[in-house]
Amino acid sequence: MHQSWLIAGKKVKVKIHNSLFPAAWLNLFSKYKIDGDEQFVADLYLNLVPQEGWINQKKTEEIVFEHQRESAIRRIFIERRDFSGMLEQVESRYQGDLTVNADSDESVTVLVRTCLSFLCEDASALLLHASAVERRGHYWIFCGPSGSGKTTIARALSGGGAAASLDRVVLWADDAGTVWGRSTPFSDGYGLTGPEHTGVVAGILHIEPASEIDLIEMSAGEAFRSLLPQVLAFSREPEKLAHLMDTIGSVSESGLNHRLRFTKDEGFWKEIDRQFEEIQ
Amino acid sequence: MKESALDTNQVFHVSSRIAYRKIGGQIVIVHAGAERMITLNSTGTVIWELLGGKTVEAIARNIAELFEVDFEEALKDTVDFLKMMHERGLVEMKRTDSA
Numbered sequence: 001m002h003q004s005w006l007i008a009g010k011k012v013k014v015k016i017h018n019s020l021f022p023a024a025w026l027n028l029f030s031k032y033k034i035d036g037d038e039q040f041v042a043d044l045y046l047n048l049v050p051q052e053g054w055i056n057q058k059k060t061e062e063i064v065f066e067h068q069r070e071s072a073i074r075r076i077f078i079e080r081r082d083f084s085g086m087l088e089q090v091e092s093r094y095q096g097d098l099t100v101n102a103d104s105d106e107s108v109t110v111l112v113r114t115c116l117s118f119l120c121e122d123a124s125a126l127l128l129h130a131s132a133v134e135r136r137g138h139y140w141i142f143c144g145p146s147g148s149g150k151t152t153i154a155r156a157l158s159g160g161g162a163a164a165s166l167d168r169v170v171l172w173a174d175d176a177g178t179v180w181g182r183s184t185p186f187s188d189g190y191g192l193t194g195p196e197h198t199g200v201v202a203g204i205l206h207i208e209p210a211s212e213i214d215l216i217e218m219s220a221g222e223a224f225r226s227l228l229p230q231v232l233a234f235s236r237e238p239e240k241l242a243h244l245m246d247t248i249g250s251v252s253e254s255g256l257n258h259r260l261r262f263t264k265d266e267g268f269w270k271e272i273d274r275q276f277e278e279i280q
Numbered sequence: 281m282k283e284s285a286l287d288t289n290q291v292f293h294v295s296s297r298i299a300y301r302k303i304g305g306q307i308v309i310v311h312a313g314a315e316r317m318i319t320l321n322s323t324g325t326v327i328w329e330l331l332g333g334k335t336v337e338a339i340a341r342n343i344a345e346l347f348e349v350d351f352e353e354a355l356k357d358t359v360d361f362l363k364m365m366h367e368r369g370l371v372e373m374k375r376t377d378s379a
Contacts, residue, residue: 242301253303
């Protein structure tokens with residue numbers, strides 16, 4: 001599967017293998033080259049390793065990103081095919097202004113990010129504007145609006161635990177209510193991410209800059225209202241939106257959400273540990 | 281009442297363009313087109329949950345009983361709330377034949 005489409009006047013090749021559940025992402029490799037002045041070629045390889053029981057091996061998906069210059073409508077189609085190549089279903093998943101800057105790599109970023117958000121949506125997972133730090137085998141998620149310090153805090157804390165993700169995190173709750181986190185191909189400036197970047201979430205910390213460190217448990221409602229605006233590219237289809245809200249609801253009701261008022265200093269983790277011991 | 285230009289025999293129902301969820305005792309609504317989130321207070325949540333079959337007047341009677349306020353006051357609040365929700369495309373009107 002390797003096809004070309006015009007995106008914002010630039011030719012984009014997209015190759016996607018087995019685009020399935022995000023937890024199964026093993027690797028993303030992307031490379032770009034400018035071919036002359038006008039042609040922009042991007043080869044995107046999503047190499048996924050299926051996890052047992054998570055996926056339907058009988059189907060594969062092909063994602064088509066279509067740009068209509070005149071109407072400025074951009075559509076993403078996901079064609080589901082069985083192995084014999086028979087087309088089962090063509091489904092338009094997005095219509096509207098995707099706000100792509102034609103003069104930058106952003107169009108490709110938006111394309112892949114949107115496709116990934118659909119995959120997350122299908123899998124009842126959230127593609128969240130958040131950073132993540134791995135510590136003692138658990139994920140700590142830091143979320144908040146742009147400029148709130150989530151990337152800064154993940155970088156600052158990478159000494160105490162590996163910064164698993166700087167800007168994009170996938171979250172989902174399993175049937176037992178355990179919340180899992182995963183880094184994404186866009187976590188670290190297109191850096192490769194490995195299968196080890198999946199872990200049980202120990203806390204979701206909603207950042208509020210302050211002069212003193214403080215950790216306050218959030219109600220499910222507060223967590224829901226804080227998480228929802230950080231979900232990237234949520235669906236415009238009411239039915240899918242309702243499903244997404246269910247997923248946010250499960251994560252909000254997990255008891256993991258805390259408001260983190262923080263100041264960056266050496267005592268950060270010590271304070272976090274102390275506060276959590278009090279809570280648990 | 282002046283504020284109640286809206287026919288109190290009308291029935292409102294939730295718009296098919298929105299998704300909502302009750303969380304922490306409050307209704308959170310997202311409009312599928314506008315990508316906007318609205319959280320209802322306790323009164324709004326009760327009114328929301330009464331939508332779909334009851335007339336505006338019947339909803340107001342429920343509110344008056346539940347919150348122990350005058351019917352006139354409850355009716356005004358209910359009408360104001362539904363007008364606001366209607367303007368934002370979150371509820372749709374359904375005319376009833378029976379008064």
